Amino acid sequence: MKYKKENIIIVLSCLFIIILLLQNKESSDYYFQEYTVQLGDTAWEIMSKNNFANKDIRKLIYYIEKDNGIKSGYLFPGQEIKIRIYETR
Numbered sequence: 001m002k003y004k005k006e007n008i009i010i011v012l013s014c015l016f017i018i019i020l021l022l023q024n025k026e027s028s029d030y031y032f033q034e035y036t037v038q039l040g041d042t043a044w045e046i047m048s049k050n051n052f053a054n055k056d057i058r059k060l061i062y063y064i065e066k067d068n069g070i071k072s073g074y075l076f077p078g079q080e081i082k083i084r085i086y087e088t089r
Contacts, residue, residue, distance in 0.1 A: 029053075029087050030084045030085055030086045030087065031085055031087075032067070032083070032084060033082070033084075034080055034081075034082060035050075035080070035083050036080055037075045037076060037077055037078065037079040037080075037081060041075060043061045043072075043075060044061060046064070046083060047060040047061055051086075052085065052086065052087075052088050053087065053088045055086055060084065063083075063084050064081060064083060067081075067083075067084070068081045068082060
């Protein structure tokens with residue numbers, strides 16, 4: 001029984017390390033760009049135009065909200081926001 005517990009601990013530790021490595025990789029393949037919101041802009045449209053690496057738009061919109069401290073749907077003309085631009089490989 002002890003042998004099985006050790007295997008479980010090893011497997012969970014490996015999974016944890018893999019998750020950490022994947023998170024660090026994602027954070028290193030983008031840069032921030034300043035964007036001035038125009039009349040009629042939506043987060044979806046902004047990220048659709050700047051999604052050069054074909055990332056999930058929903059995730060990019062989440063990052064707009066997170067990085068700028070705003071709630072969904074609260075963009076206004078003239079507002080300066082940071083958007084994540086992912087590099088293509």
